[in-house]
Amino acid sequence: MKGKLLRAEGDLANIIPIHLDASFFFERAVRSLDRNHVDKALKYFRKAVEYEPENPVNHCNMAGILSEKGDYEASNAILANVLDVVDPSMTECYFYMANNYANMDRFEEAEQALVTYLEEDTQGQFMTEAEEMMELLYYELDRPAKLNRIKSRKGVVEHDHARELLEEGKFAQAAELLEGMPPDYPDYLAVRNNLALAYYYMGQFPKARETIAEVLEQEPGNLHALCNLAIFHQNENRTDQVLLLIKKLRVIVPFQQEQVYKLATTMGILGQHDTAYVHFRRLLKAEETAADPALAHYAAVAAFNTGRYDAAERLWHHVSKLDPGSEVSPFYLSRLKAVQQDELQPENLSYHYHLPFDEQFKQWENYGNGIPEEMKNDPLIRSSFFWALRHGDRATKLQVIHALGMIGDYEVQQALQSFIQESDEQQDLVEAAQSVLNELLATEQHSERSRAVLPLSTVAARSIQNAAISAEGSQTESISHWQAVVDRALQMTETKAELQQEMERIWTDYVSRAHPEMTAMKHIEGWAAGLEYLAAKIHRRPVTYQSVADRYGISASTVSKYAKQINKVCSTVPPTV
Known part of the structure; x- marks a missing residue:
C-alpha cells in the first residue's frame, strides 16, 4: 500500500501543471488556425480576452476571425469597443473596420473609417493597402474621398492642397494653410518656398523676403529659393542683386524635371530667354512633359524672344495640335507672321499661356456680359490677374482692376482691399480699385436684400x-x-x-x-x-x-x-x- 502510494506520489511529481492564462489560450488559438480550425480558434481567442480584457491584440484577433467567417457586423462591434474602451490608440482598427464595411458594400461608412485611419494613424502600417482601397472607393462612390491629411506622411495632403490654392490664385487661404505646417514635415523647405510666394502675391514683400532668407540659411543652394529671390529682387528694381543671382543660376543644370521647369520659367521672367529656351527644349524631349501645350507655348515664346522665328512657328503649330480648341497659338502665329512681314515691331512676349490682357479684354467686351463664367474660374486666368495687379504697368493694372470687377468674388474683394492699402501705388489706381470695390460691395448688399431669405x-x-x-x-x-x-x-x-x-x-x-x-x-x-x-x-x-x-x-x-x-x-x- 505504502509502495503504491509512493508510486502515485512519484507519478504526480512528474506531471507539469497547466497554467490557464491568456498566453495559453492564445497559443491554442494560433495552433487551431494553423490547422484551419477557425471555430476552435475563435473560442480560444474569446477565452484569451476573458483572461486579459485589457489586451487589445486579443480583441483584434477575435475580430479578424469573425471577419474571415463573414460576420462583419460582429467584427466591427469588437473593433469599435477596442477604440472606445480598450485602447483608443489602436488606430489600425479603423482600417480593419473599413475593410469590413467594404465587404458589406457600405462604401460611405468604409470611406469614413478609412479617412479616419489615414488622418489619425501615425505609423502608416497599412498605407499601401489603404491607397488601394481608396481607389476602390473612388470607383464605387464616383468621387474622391474628402481627405484633409495623412498623419503618417506629416502634411503631404495639406501641402498639396496649399499648392492647389496657390495655382487658383487663393493666396490668403494658401498662406493660412502653409503657416500651420509643422517644422518636422519632411519637405518643410518647399513649404516655406510656397509660403514666400503666397506672401509675395499678396504684396507682403518683407515677409516674403524673410521667409526666403530662412530657406537659404538652412540650404544656401536651394534652387526654388534662389529663383524666387531673383524674381522678388527684379520686381523691386534691385538690379545688382538680380545680376548676381542670374550669374549663379545660369550655370546650374538641374536634372529633376520640377527644378528644370522652375529654372526655365524663372530665367524667362528675368529676361534670360536663351537660357530659358534651352531648358524648355530639354523638358519637351522628356516623355512625361512632351504633350504639355503650355510648355510648348513657353518654348515658342522663348524662341520668339531670341529671334528664332522658324522654331517659334513650329512650336506654336505643335501647340495647335496638342490643344486644338485654344485661341492662344493662332493669335501668336498671326502676330509672328506680322513681325516677319515687318507689319509689327517685335516685342518680348509674356510666358503666360493665355492671350495678352489687352486682347482678352477686347474679346470679353464682345461678349456683352463681361467675362465668361468658365474663364472667371480658370485658375491660370485668376492667378495672372492677381500677378498683373501687383507687377504690371499702369495701363495693365487699370485693365486688371476693371476685369476683377467683372469677377467680383470674395478673393477678388480681398485682393482689391490689399491693393488699396499699399502706400506706394499711384493715387488714380487706388481710386479706381476703391471704386470697383465699392460697387462690388454695394451690388452684393443689394443682391442679398433682394433674395428671398x-x-x-x-x-x-x-x-x-x-x-x-x-x-x-x-x-x-x-x-x-x-x-x-x-x-x-x-x-x-x-x-x-x-x-x-x-x-x-x-x-x-x-x-x-x-x-x-x-x-x-x-x-x-x-x-x-x-x-x-x-x-x-x-x-x-x-x-x-x-x-x-x-x-x-x-x-x-x-x-x-x-x-x-x-x-x-x-x-x-x-x-x-
Missing part, C-alpha cells in the same frame, strides 16, 4: 450695432463687417429657415458677449462657415468641417478655427466641435 432679426441687428458702437475704431466699418458675416451665412443657407434662425441666435449671442474685443472682420467667409457649422451641429444635421469648407471655398481648418472661436465664447455645442 429670412432677414436678420431686429434684436440681432441691434446687438451688432451696439457692439460696434462700443468698440474702438471705425463704427461704420465694424457694423458692415460684422453684419456681413451673418448676411453671408444666411445667403448660403437661404432654403433652410430653421438653420437661419439658429445662426441669428448664435451670432446675436456671440456679438453681445464679444463686443469689448470687437474689431473689423478679416475673414468673413471663415466666420460665416463656422457659424453655419455650429447651427447645423445643434440641429443634428450631418455636417463636417470639410463639407462646409467645400461650399464656402475655404479650408476645413479655417471652418474649424472660427467655429471653435464662436463656440468658446457662446458654449453653443460640446467642446468636441
Whole structure:
C-alpha cells in the first residue's frame, strides 16, 4: 500500500501543471488556425480576452476571425469597443473596420473609417493597402474621398492642397494653410518656398523676403529659393542683386524635371530667354512633359524672344495640335507672321499661356456680359490677374482692376482691399480699385436684400450695432463687417429657415458677449462657415468641417478655427466641435 502510494506520489511529481492564462489560450488559438480550425480558434481567442480584457491584440484577433467567417457586423462591434474602451490608440482598427464595411458594400461608412485611419494613424502600417482601397472607393462612390491629411506622411495632403490654392490664385487661404505646417514635415523647405510666394502675391514683400532668407540659411543652394529671390529682387528694381543671382543660376543644370521647369520659367521672367529656351527644349524631349501645350507655348515664346522665328512657328503649330480648341497659338502665329512681314515691331512676349490682357479684354467686351463664367474660374486666368495687379504697368493694372470687377468674388474683394492699402501705388489706381470695390460691395448688399431669405432679426441687428458702437475704431466699418458675416451665412443657407434662425441666435449671442474685443472682420467667409457649422451641429444635421469648407471655398481648418472661436465664447455645442 505504502509502495503504491509512493508510486502515485512519484507519478504526480512528474506531471507539469497547466497554467490557464491568456498566453495559453492564445497559443491554442494560433495552433487551431494553423490547422484551419477557425471555430476552435475563435473560442480560444474569446477565452484569451476573458483572461486579459485589457489586451487589445486579443480583441483584434477575435475580430479578424469573425471577419474571415463573414460576420462583419460582429467584427466591427469588437473593433469599435477596442477604440472606445480598450485602447483608443489602436488606430489600425479603423482600417480593419473599413475593410469590413467594404465587404458589406457600405462604401460611405468604409470611406469614413478609412479617412479616419489615414488622418489619425501615425505609423502608416497599412498605407499601401489603404491607397488601394481608396481607389476602390473612388470607383464605387464616383468621387474622391474628402481627405484633409495623412498623419503618417506629416502634411503631404495639406501641402498639396496649399499648392492647389496657390495655382487658383487663393493666396490668403494658401498662406493660412502653409503657416500651420509643422517644422518636422519632411519637405518643410518647399513649404516655406510656397509660403514666400503666397506672401509675395499678396504684396507682403518683407515677409516674403524673410521667409526666403530662412530657406537659404538652412540650404544656401536651394534652387526654388534662389529663383524666387531673383524674381522678388527684379520686381523691386534691385538690379545688382538680380545680376548676381542670374550669374549663379545660369550655370546650374538641374536634372529633376520640377527644378528644370522652375529654372526655365524663372530665367524667362528675368529676361534670360536663351537660357530659358534651352531648358524648355530639354523638358519637351522628356516623355512625361512632351504633350504639355503650355510648355510648348513657353518654348515658342522663348524662341520668339531670341529671334528664332522658324522654331517659334513650329512650336506654336505643335501647340495647335496638342490643344486644338485654344485661341492662344493662332493669335501668336498671326502676330509672328506680322513681325516677319515687318507689319509689327517685335516685342518680348509674356510666358503666360493665355492671350495678352489687352486682347482678352477686347474679346470679353464682345461678349456683352463681361467675362465668361468658365474663364472667371480658370485658375491660370485668376492667378495672372492677381500677378498683373501687383507687377504690371499702369495701363495693365487699370485693365486688371476693371476685369476683377467683372469677377467680383470674395478673393477678388480681398485682393482689391490689399491693393488699396499699399502706400506706394499711384493715387488714380487706388481710386479706381476703391471704386470697383465699392460697387462690388454695394451690388452684393443689394443682391442679398433682394433674395428671398429670412432677414436678420431686429434684436440681432441691434446687438451688432451696439457692439460696434462700443468698440474702438471705425463704427461704420465694424457694423458692415460684422453684419456681413451673418448676411453671408444666411445667403448660403437661404432654403433652410430653421438653420437661419439658429445662426441669428448664435451670432446675436456671440456679438453681445464679444463686443469689448470687437474689431473689423478679416475673414468673413471663415466666420460665416463656422457659424453655419455650429447651427447645423445643434440641429443634428450631418455636417463636417470639410463639407462646409467645400461650399464656402475655404479650408476645413479655417471652418474649424472660427467655429471653435464662436463656440468658446457662446458654449453653443460640446467642446468636441
